[in-house]
Structures are given as C-alpha cells and as structure tokens.
Amino acid sequence: MSVERADADLVREAGQGDREAFRELVERYQRRVLGVVLGMLHDRDAALDVTQEAFIKAYRSIGSFKGDASFYTWIYRIAVNLAIDWQRREWRRPVAEAPRGPAGEASGEDPIDRLQDESPAADPFHATSDHQLRERVREAIEELTPDHRAVILLREVEGLSYDEISRVMQCSKGTVMSRLHYARKKLQKRLQEFA
Amino acid sequence: MNCREADKLLDGYFDGELDGDAMREAALHVAHCGSCETELAQRERVQGLLRGSVADAVEGLDVDRIWQGIEAAIDEDPKVARRPASFWRSAGGRGRAAGRTRAAEAAALDPGGEWLRRNSRSSAWSWAAGAALAAGLAGFVAVRGLPGPGTAEQVASRGPVPRVAAQAEPPVERVAQAEPAAGPGSPGRRGKIAVDSVDFEGHSLAMWSEPETDTTVIWIDDEEPSAPGLR
Structure with a gap:
C-alpha cells in the first residue's frame, strides 16, 4: 500500500532537483488550479497555458519557497496572478470573433456552454432553459472583475477558507468577505429567475 | 436580529466562518425567516452550478499537456530556485532570458504559433511602456x-x-x-x-x-x- 507523501516533503525534494517529486505535486494540484483558472478565463487553451506557466514558475523558485505557507495556496497565488494578468491583457485587446471548428473545438468557446451541451442530465437547470441559463451564467461571471472572479471560484469551487483566500489574493480577510459578498449577490441577481 | 443584520452574517454562516455565538444567532434567524432561507438556498444553488460546471469542464481537458509542457521547460532550463539577479542582469538580461525560455516553450507546445504570437505581443508592449516611461521622465x-x-x-x-x-x-x-x-x-x-x-x-x-x-x-x-x- 503506498502512502501519500506530504506536500512539504515533495516540495523539499523538488527543491533539491527531484523532478518526480515535482511531478507528483503537479498531478496532485493541476486539476484544481486549472479549474480556478478556467473559471476565470473561460478559454481552455489559455487556461492550460496559464496553469502550465504557474507550475513552471513554481518549479523555478521552489528552492526558496518558505515552508510556513502551504504549497497549494502558493501555487494558487501564482496561477491567479497570471490569470488576472492574462485577463487584463485580453481586455486591452480588440475583441475578435474566435473561429469555431466543426466540433466546437474553438479556443474561445465557453466551457460552460460545452459542458451543458455534453451533459444536460447533470445540469440542475436543464428542465428550465439550458440556453438562457448558459447565457446568464456566462454573462454573470464575465461581469465580475478578475479579483471577484478569483475570490468566488476559490471559495465556491475550491472551498478555500477566508484566511486561505486572503493569502492567495494577498489582501485582507475583510476584502475577501466584501468581494465574496458582492460576487455572490451579483451572480444570484443574474440567475434569480432560474433559482 | 432582523434581516438586515442577518444579511451581514449570511456569507459567514453559509461558509461556516462565524464563531459560535454568531453562528447560533444566524441559524436561529434563518430558521424563522423565509426570506433569508431563500437567500441561502440561492447561494447553495449558485455554488452547485459553479462547482459542477468547472469540474465537468476540467474533466474534458487534456491535462497531460500541462506536465509535458513543464517538462519541456525544465529540460530547456533545469535550474531551480534561481536567486534574484543583479541589477544589471535584471535590467539587461531579463528580457533575453525570458525570451529564450518562452521561445523554447512555444516551440515545444505551440507548433501553430498562437502562443508565441500572444507572448511576443506582450513583450512588445513591455518595451513600448518602457520607452514611454523614459520619454515621459525626460519631458518632465x-x-x-x-x-x-x-x-x-x-x-x-x-x-x-x-x-x-x-x-x-x-x-x-x-x-x-x-x-x-x-x-x-x-x-x-x-x-x-x-x-x-x-x-x-x-x-x-x-x-x-x-x-x-x-x-x-x-x-x-x-x-x-x-x-x-x-x-
């Protein structure tokens, strides 16, 4: 029976150049990090790139990583910062229609659209109106600022505590609570008719 | 406790972040207030939607690509825990070093070149911003x-x-x-x-x-x- 090694041990070994230890960390957290980034960016290729870049940055400085923080809040912080930077760059760029492939494989396709199409039975709102719901969810998330998106995804999707989110976002706990409250209210308002 | 007061506690109550007394007060209010109960139900529904959406979306992605890209970048430059560079290396060498790493990553991960185009654009913006800053200071x-x-x-x-x-x-x-x-x-x-x-x-x-x-x-x-x- 294999015993799962602690993050701290893997971090230490990775810092000494053990690539397999770092790979274990990547495999342990890549889906969670990718989930937050994908929720923020709504672009699958960009989310994969940002997640990958976050881990590369982590690898490059893992030897100086201080053990007083957990690895996952650290990697979230790197990834969220990269995602926020990416969003801000995109917002400054002119809007262009992403080309769509025959199977909906376009990079600009909303992942929420795709999953609703693929698994309608799993959608609690399916009986009401898939199309309207997809549009409302996408619009509601896109109306949030990058900081608000990050906070609500870290809380609702990843289940991080307020303290952990404040460490990831490098802001006060009060700011986390304020952003979370605002984001929830906004999403609820936009989705009110489906609730 | 009225609804206005309860509203300030609802997030903490929903997230289990209140201390004992506040948690009891909030629970007591919600148990007798249909409006706040609905508010909580809406939070729960939005939470469920977000969780399900993200989990399903990630499930469909090729996450193996992430490690492949990381490994390619490590092979290109295996150094870990790089210490802060000197001022001159930071000023003169950072752009080139980052450029080499990015180019290698792009070659490994992005045969079509879209990733490289995006990053080249941002690099150009960095240079433009630097030039604008220097010109602005000279003018000032x-x-x-x-x-x-x-x-x-x-x-x-x-x-x-x-x-x-x-x-x-x-x-x-x-x-x-x-x-x-x-x-x-x-x-x-x-x-x-x-x-x-x-x-x-x-x-x-x-x-x-x-x-x-x-x-x-x-x-x-x-x-x-x-x-x-x-x-």
Whole structure:
C-alpha cells in the first residue's frame, strides 16, 4: 500500500532537483488550479497555458519557497496572478470573433456552454432553459472583475477558507468577505429567475 | 436580529466562518425567516452550478499537456530556485532570458504559433511602456527642471548606480539639462540635472544624472545582443 507523501516533503525534494517529486505535486494540484483558472478565463487553451506557466514558475523558485505557507495556496497565488494578468491583457485587446471548428473545438468557446451541451442530465437547470441559463451564467461571471472572479471560484469551487483566500489574493480577510459578498449577490441577481 | 443584520452574517454562516455565538444567532434567524432561507438556498444553488460546471469542464481537458509542457521547460532550463539577479542582469538580461525560455516553450507546445504570437505581443508592449516611461521622465525634467525632493530622496536611497564602462567614447546627446530649483525641499542643492541619450554599440541608453546625490539612473534599450561590458 503506498502512502501519500506530504506536500512539504515533495516540495523539499523538488527543491533539491527531484523532478518526480515535482511531478507528483503537479498531478496532485493541476486539476484544481486549472479549474480556478478556467473559471476565470473561460478559454481552455489559455487556461492550460496559464496553469502550465504557474507550475513552471513554481518549479523555478521552489528552492526558496518558505515552508510556513502551504504549497497549494502558493501555487494558487501564482496561477491567479497570471490569470488576472492574462485577463487584463485580453481586455486591452480588440475583441475578435474566435473561429469555431466543426466540433466546437474553438479556443474561445465557453466551457460552460460545452459542458451543458455534453451533459444536460447533470445540469440542475436543464428542465428550465439550458440556453438562457448558459447565457446568464456566462454573462454573470464575465461581469465580475478578475479579483471577484478569483475570490468566488476559490471559495465556491475550491472551498478555500477566508484566511486561505486572503493569502492567495494577498489582501485582507475583510476584502475577501466584501468581494465574496458582492460576487455572490451579483451572480444570484443574474440567475434569480432560474433559482 | 432582523434581516438586515442577518444579511451581514449570511456569507459567514453559509461558509461556516462565524464563531459560535454568531453562528447560533444566524441559524436561529434563518430558521424563522423565509426570506433569508431563500437567500441561502440561492447561494447553495449558485455554488452547485459553479462547482459542477468547472469540474465537468476540467474533466474534458487534456491535462497531460500541462506536465509535458513543464517538462519541456525544465529540460530547456533545469535550474531551480534561481536567486534574484543583479541589477544589471535584471535590467539587461531579463528580457533575453525570458525570451529564450518562452521561445523554447512555444516551440515545444505551440507548433501553430498562437502562443508565441500572444507572448511576443506582450513583450512588445513591455518595451513600448518602457520607452514611454523614459520619454515621459525626460519631458518632465525638461519642463519642470527638477523632480520633487521625495523623488530625489527615493532615487538616492537606492545608492549609487554603477556606471557603464564604455570601451569607446560614444556620441552623447544632451536631451535635457536643468538647474535645480531652490526651495524648502531642496536646500543647498548644487550642480545640474541632466538627461542624456547615448547610442552605443547598437544599444540606446538614456541617463538621468543628479550631481547632488551623485546618482545616475540608466535605461537600456537592449534590442540587440549586448556587449559584455554592459552586463
């Protein structure tokens, strides 16, 4: 029976150049990090790139990583910062229609659209109106600022505590609570008719 | 507790972040208030939607691509825990080092070139921003003559900056020069503030000099491979 090694041990070994230890960390957290980034960016290729870049940055400085923080809040912080930077760059760029492939494989396709199409039975709102719901969810998330998106995804999707989110976002706990409250209210308002 | 007061506690109650007393108060209110109960139900529904959506979306992605890209980047530059580079390496070498790493990553991960195009664009923006900043500072010094005492002190507090060891006398163009303004914030200042522009072996340098604190700030537009003396 294999015993799962602690993050701290893997971090230490990775810092000494053990690539397999770092790979274990990547495999342990890549889906969670990718989930937050994908929720923020709504672009699958960009989310994969940002997640990958976050881990590369982590690898490059893992030897100086201080053990007083957990690895996952650290990697979230790197990834969220990269995602926020990416969003801000995109917002400054002119809007262009992403080309769509025959199977909906376009990079600009909303992942929420795709999953609703693929698994309608799993959608609690399916009986009401898939199309309207997809549009409302996408619009509601896109109306949030990058900081608000990050906070609500870290809380609702990843289940991080307020303290952990404040460490990831490098802001006060009060700011986390304020952003979370605002984001929830906004999403609820936009989705009110489906609730 | 009324609904207005309860609303301030609902997030903490929903997330289990309240202390014992507050948690009990909130629970008591919600148990007897249909409006707040609905509010909580809506939070739960939005949470479920977000969780399900993200989990399903990630499930459909090729996450193996992430490690492949990481491994390619590590193979390209296996160093870990890089210590902060020196000032000159940071100023002159960072762009090239990052560029090499990015190019390698792009080649490994992005045969179509879209990733590289995006990053090249951002790099170009970085250079443009740097050039705009240098031009703005030169203009400011030319018009106003002297930065405020706070700025000068901040620059001085960084300590003297090493000067460029030029191998030959490059042509120097004086962009701006000004007498320091006398005032309460700048007693006893002597000498002239100068902003110079130098073209040197394919590099464009801009130098801001303040004799009072013996401080020189140099910007390097390092598009070409740099000479060893500049590193």
